[in-house]
Amino acid sequence: MIRATRIECWAVPGLPEVGPGGDLAHLGERALAAAGGLRPWDVVVVTSKVVSKAEGLETLLSAVSPSTAALEMAGRTGQDPRLVQVVLEESRQVVRSGPGLLVTETRHGLICANAGVDRSNVGGGEVALRLPRDPDGSAAGLRSAWLGLAAGGPLGVVISDTFGRPFREGSVNVAIGVAGLPALADHRGQLDQRGYLLHASTIGSADEIAGLAELVMGKLDGLPLAVVRGLRWEGPETGAAALQRAGERDVFRYGAVPVGEVG
Amino acid sequence: MIRATRIECWAVPGLPEVGPGGDLAHLGERALAAAGGLRPWDVVVVTSKVVSKAEGLETLLSAVSPSTAALEMAGRTGQDPRLVQVVLEESRQVVRSGPGLLVTETRHGLICANAGVDRSNVGGGEVALRLPRDPDGSAAGLRSAWLGLAAGGPLGVVISDTFGRPFREGSVNVAIGVAGLPALADHRGQLDQRGYLLHASTIGSADEIAGLAELVMGKLDGLPLAVVRGLRWEGPETGAAALQRAGERDVFRYGAVPVGEVG
Numbered sequence: 018m019i020r021a022t023r024i025e026c027w028a029v030p031g032l033p034e035v036g037p038g039g040d041l042a043h044l045g046e047r048a049l050a051a052a053g054g055l056r057p058w059d060v061v062v063v064t065s066k067v068v069s070k071a072e073g074l075e076t077l078l079s080a081v082s083p084s085t086a087a088l089e090m091a092g093r094t095g096q097d098p099r100l101v102q103v104v105l106e107e108s109r110q111v112v113r114s115g116p117g118l119l120v121t122e123t124r125h126g127l128i129c130a131n132a133g134v135d136r137s138n139v140g141g142g143e144v145a146l147r148l149p150r151d152p153d154g155s156a157a158g159l160r161s162a163w164l165g166l167a168a169g170g171p172l173g174v175v176i177s178d179t180f181g182r183p184f185r186e187g188s189v190n191v192a193i194g195v196a197g198l199p200a201l202a203d204h205r206g207q208l209d210q211r212g213y214l215l216h217a218s219t220i221g222s223a224d225e226i227a228g229l230a231e232l233v234m235g236k237l238d239g240l241p242l243a244v245v246r247g248l249r250w251e252g253p254e255t256g257a258a259a260l261q262r263a264g265e266r267d268v269f270r271y272g273a274v275p276v277g278e279v280g
Numbered sequence: 281m282i283r284a285t286r287i288e289c290w291a292v293p294g295l296p297e298v299g300p301g302g303d304l305a306h307l308g309e310r311a312l313a314a315a316g317g318l319r320p321w322d323v324v325v326v327t328s329k330v331v332s333k334a335e336g337l338e339t340l341l342s343a344v345s346p347s348t349a350a351l352e353m354a355g356r357t358g359q360d361p362r363l364v365q366v367v368l369e370e371s372r373q374v375v376r377s378g379p380g381l382l383v384t385e386t387r388h389g390l391i392c393a394n395a396g397v398d399r400s401n402v403g404g405g406e407v408a409l410r411l412p413r414d415p416d417g418s419a420a421g422l423r424s425a426w427l428g429l430a431a432g433g434p435l436g437v438v439i440s441d442t443f444g445r446p447f448r449e450g451s452v453n454v455a456i457g458v459a460g461l462p463a464l465a466d467h468r469g470q471l472d473q474r475g476y477l478l479h480a481s482t483i484g485s486a487d488e489i490a491g492l493a494e495l496v497m498g499k500l501d502g503l504p505l506a507v508v509r510g511l512r513w514e515g516p517e518t519g520a521a522a523l524q525r526a527g528e529r530d531v532f533r534y535g536a537v538p539v540g541e542v543g
Contacts, residue, residue, distance in 0.1 A: 021496050023290040113531045120531070128447040179483070183446045183532035184391040186525050187464045187484025189491075191448070201450045220442070221450025225491035228452075232488055232511065233284050248495065262449050268376045268383070269446035269532050 019202040019222040021247040027052075028233040029242035037073035042162035048242060055166040060173035060245040062230035063159060065193055066135060067241040068149045068176055075144040076103055078136075094119045100136055103145040107132035112270060123148060126261040127193060128270065129180045152176045152194025153256030160196040173198035173248070176257070177227035183269060190231035192223035195257040198250045199223075221260055222250075282465040282485040284510040290315075291496040292505035300336035305425035308505060315507070318429040323436035323508040325493035326422060328456055329398060330504035331412045331439055338407040339366055341399075357382045363399055366408040370395035375533060386411060389524040390456060391533065392443045415439045415457025416519030423459040436461035436511070439520070440490035446532060453494035455486035458520040461513045462486075484523055485513075 031048040035041050045063070049055055069075075083091065083098035087105055091098035095116050105111075108121035112128055123132045125148070133148040149155045160174040176194030192200060200223040230243040264270055294311040298304050308326070312318055332338075346354065346361035350368055354361035358379050368374075371384035375391055386395045388411070396411040412418045423437040439457030455463060463486040493506040527533055 019495065020498050021289075023288065024492065024496055025286065025288050026284075027286040115531065118531065182484075184525055184530060185454070185484060185487065185523050187482050187487065187523060189484045189487055219450050220494065221445075221448060221452045222495065224448065224450065224452055225495055228488035229287065229492040229495070231483065232282065232485065232492070233287055235283050260448050260450060262447055267447060268378065268381065 018204070018252055019199060019220070019248060019250045021249065024229070024245060024247040026229050026233055026243060026245045028230075028235070028240035029244060030240060032067070032240075032242055035067055035071045037070065037075065039071045041067060041071035042159055045159065045242060046163055046166060049163060049166055049244070052244075055163065055172065055244065056246065057167055057169070058171050058246070058249060059167055060175060060198060060226055060248055061159070061163060062175045062177050062227060062234075062243045062245060063156075064234065064241040065133070065148055065152065065176050065178040066146060068152070068155050068159075068194075069135075069146050072149055072155070074147040074149065075137075076147070078103075078143045078145055081145070090114060090119065096131075097136075100131070100134065100145055103147065104132045104134050107134060107147055122270075125152065125193070126258065127180075129178075133178055133180075133193075148178065149176065149194065153196065153258060154194075156194035156196035156256070171197060171250070173226075173245075173250075175223055175227055175230070177230060179231070189224075190227040190234075192221075192227040192257045192260060195223045195255070195260075197254060198248070199252045200255045200257050200259045202250075203252065223257060224260060281467070281515055282462060282483070282511060282513045284512065287492070287508060287510040289492050289496055289506060289508045291493075291498070291503035292507060293503060295330070295503075295505055298330055298334045300333065300338065302334045304330060304334035305422055308422065309426055309429060311505060312426060312429055312507070318426065318435065318507065319509065320430055320432070321434050321509070321512060322430055323438060323461060323489055323511055324422070324426060325438045325440050325490060325497075325506045325508060326419075327497065327504040328396070328411055328415065328439050328441040329409065331415070331418050331422075331457075332398075332409050335412055335418070337410040337412065338400075339410070341366075341406045341408055344408070353377060353382065359394075360399075363394070363397065363408055366410065367395045367397050370397060370410055385533075388415065388456070389521065390443075392441075396441055396443075396456075411441065412439065412457065416459065416521060417457075419457035419459035419519070434460060434513070436489075436508075436513075438486055438490055438493070440493060442494070452487075453490040453497075455484075455490040455520045455523060458486045458518070458523075460517060461511070462515045463518045463520050463522045465513075466515065486520060487523060 081099035083102040087102035091101040113120040135146040202220040204218040344362040346365040350365035354364040376383040398409040419437040465483040
């Protein structure tokens with residue numbers, strides 16, 4: 018169960034550029050403290066990009082040698098073969114590919130474009146930025162570091178990324194790492210005001226929280242930290258992995274090609 | 281472009297049960313006024329359920345005669361053939377079906393379970409509640425009625441529904457009707473802080489706004505109105521139809537069966 022009577026959300030300024038090995042926990046703590054600190058029941062949303070940078074997950078594209086499989090896939094998608102090489106390294110299987118399109122299942126089990134790998138410019142060279150290895154673990158680490166700012170909690174941390182989705186235009190932010198709160202609000206077996214069983218009884222609340230944070234983080238000024246205040250929750254603290262539908266429960270995944278079979 | 285520095289969101293109490301033909305615009309205006317009124321740049325989120333009820337879109341299941349196609353589909357999904365009949369009436373095509381599962385494309389072009397038809401208990405009988413016929417039009421009508429409360433605006437109205445989604449567990453609220461603000465934030469062609477073209481350049485902002493509102497509306501106490509304060513926007517006021525990906529741009533839809541070919 019995740020609920021709020023009134024929600025406030027704001028972006029946190031003042032986080033310096035975090036490089037490989039940068040102490041995001043410490044730099045984030047300073048920025049959060051300078052922006053007024055935290056209170057119990059706050060949720061801090063952090064973009065995966067800044068987490069990945071701090072965890073040193075950039076790969077210089079000039080240092081990547083594409084495999085035969087990556088070269089063949091790049092021929093199909095029209096992408097840079099070096100980027101495709103990194104994407105395939107991060108993937109369990111290719112779910113859909115075509116001109117300008119490479120949707121894979123990541124090692125975490127996330128289904129997204131380019132395995133969530135971002136192409137960017139860090140320190141002068143073109144780099145591919147991979148998703149955090151263990152986003153739930155990264156969220157838990159940041160939560161531990163920031164718990165003191167929230168008087169010992171409860172405190173939630175959500176690591177967000179921007180995903181496209183089937184059927185709908187426009188990407189939205191989703192939660193790829195969660196610590197300190199349930200990722201799903203489970204109303205199964207509960208009755209509504211009329212005594213009827215709720216039909217949409219499991220809500221991806223952490224995704225809704227990540228989406229909310231996108232509205233204040235913006236894309237251009239790149240504020241990678243936001244605070245959401247006003248939520249209350251109960252129930253088991255599942256990580257974001259609980260938001261991933263198992264393949265056998267997913268009727269839209271088939272057509273997937275295991276990475277081993279590509280090329 | 282849709283942005284906020286600080287967002288506040290709360291549910292609006294005091295909306296009475298709205299029956300068929302109920303004046304949602306007037307009843308909503310009273311509830312919004314009693315809860316402190318509106319300000320320019322507010323966005324009011326309304327659940328599709330209360331809009332459908334006001335628009336008289338309930339069908340008593342006892343009055344429904346399932347067609348042969350509905351009986352056959354119900355045999356496949358295990359659902360009530362009368363509900364399936366209503367779902368097929370609301371659909372252009374069946375996208376996926378199986379035990380307990382009937383995903384269709386609605387007449388609006390939305391892809392969702394059961395064409396968004398809710399099964400509920402209204403006035404003593406079991407009813408199927410259809411989605412609003414023209415959600416963008418309904419949003420525009422409510423916006424006109426409430427504009428005075430917001431000193432003439434800008435004012436946004438979003439009609440939300442709760443949709444499941446491929447790949448991820450947990451339903452989330454999405455925007456099926458939008459008036460007064462762009463449904464998508466379009467950053468295409470814009471550069472980030474480092475001068476790089478943004479990769480996730482179109483954001484489904486209205487869906488993020490609908491998801492935010494879900495967190496305060498809850499599922500159990502059923503508050504169908506919420507206010508989001510703090511947003512600013514510019515750009516064309518597209519309806520929620522802009523959030524629907526055209527079939528030819530959607531690599532996850534195939535497998536769809538036109539309704540005419542069912543059974």
